[in-house]
Amino acid sequence: MDLSEEGEALSSEWAELGNNVCGILHGCRNLSLVAEHFVRAGWRSRSSSWEGYEVGTDWCEAELDCLDGVDVLLNGVIAPHRLASTVSD
Template structure:
């Protein structure tokens, strides 16, 4: 499946600590480039990277579980914005803290 989820992470200290925080929740994490990290679980795989000084991510999530991805960021006490796209490439949902 092509990437269907993109987003911003506004309050992460740095990419390495963010990747490590995911591992503390049972996710797998590895360096995917010089300063990028790939984190994944059975239903989601995202690449976290710096984009103009802002931690950003792109990857694949099971659309039925995008709320769980938002919950993971909330558990980590991270301010986030998630955009989920459908198979046609149209924006299906935008999630921010406090929204459902």
């Protein structure tokens, strides 16, 4: 998978907020492919552990970790106004 360090760092106002989003992506066995989807959408991505990835933009930064070999745990920080617009879309 191609990783991308390109893109803006998480805005300091959101970095200070702390984790406010956590979820499970069911049936996503391959973390690399999940991270690749974020990169194709313009997000930056980097390896953060043996299997995990960190993905981010200037308004969101999240860790992707293998939960049980079948699901992916996503947790991190998102600008609250972006979460509201994402959920309603």
